[in-house]
Amino acid sequence: MKSILLVSGHKSGYNKSDITGVNEGDLNIELVRMLAVMLADYALVTVYPVDRDMYQDNRENKLLVNYKDYDYIFEVHFNAYNGSARGSSVQLHTDYTGGISVEQCIIDNIALLGFKKRGVNGIVRRNDLMNMNKAYREKVDYALLETCFYDNKEDMRLYEQKKSEVAWAIADGIISAFGLDMDSSDAVGIVKDCSSLNVREMPNHENIIAIVKAGTKLKIRGAGKDSDGDIWYQVTYKNVTGYVWPKYIEFVDR
Ligand SMILES: [Zn+2]
Incomplete structure (x- = not known):
């Protein structure tokens, strides 16, 4: 069975937007919680403690997990840009040369719900994120989702209407593109x-x-x-x- 680590990008209450009145931390945690339930039938799912910030723990050398224990690490964020940008992207390491069928499926599914794809068909490459870089060095598959813009009113209106569909869009990408089977041997x-x-x-x-x-x-x-x-x-x-x-x-x- 695949072992998946789900990470919520920030702690509860962090990164509040005065434009929309919501904060990124609580959105991340809520979405990770939905994903953990949806994926439970298909994978061995671990949630990084939601009252901690994995980036902070990584920086201070206090990580509570060993990356190599996981087949896939999926970190959830919501984006911000002064209220004026919209859309979704899955972010991967610049030098990662492995397959992207899971990430492409996730972003295609999310786009079907009405969110705009950012980057190259929804995929953004970067090498400036500590959690991502560590996973790349340790050769553990890692992706970071910028779900949509929490400081944009239109994105948040759409997200609030469709958040369980967004969660299913992500879970389906992971389940179908990895080819995970429903496990009946719990x-x-x-x-x-x-x-x-x-x-x-x-x-x-x-x-x-x-x-x-x-x-x-x-x-x-x-x-x-x-x-x-x-x-x-x-x-x-x-x-x-x-x-x-x-x-x-x-x-x-x-
Ligand atoms: Zn974030």
Whole structure:
């Protein structure tokens, strides 16, 4: 199974636009959260702790992940240019010579929703980004999405209308261009050593989205790390996908 690291470009509340009233950090996190759920059936998905900035951690040599543990790293951003620019691009390292079918599929899918393609048919090449450069040096596939312009009213109106379609456009690009199959062999865990277990929206101690009783069986879909570097399991219970503290999960036969 492919191992994918999803990265939200900035922390909650960062890069606020006075023009649109939204901030990039929260948009990044929301989109990464949707992608983690959508990709859970197809890949082993890890979310970089959303209360940390991977660029900052990289710069300070405090990364909580090892790039080489992943087949693909996908970093989500929204762009800004004084409110006056629009559109989407997937950004790749200038010297990367591998295939771009995944990235082209993602940007083509997003363009079908009405967003303008920037760069060369939606692809922008650069070599001035620390996370991207590190991935290039370590030969790990990496792409950075500038989803659209968070400081542009038209882009944000379109995005707010279509954000789940945008998330599906990205997930579909990754699933179909990588040729990922729906995985029916998820591990199953049973809740133990507690009376009930909180399922969290993200791998941290915040938003509870479900509570499951001891003895409940959960599908184990993937993992995420919190800002202490501790692993949480991504689980699905009924139609809810979220994160639980591993101590209370015992793997069982299906
Ligand atoms: Zn950004």
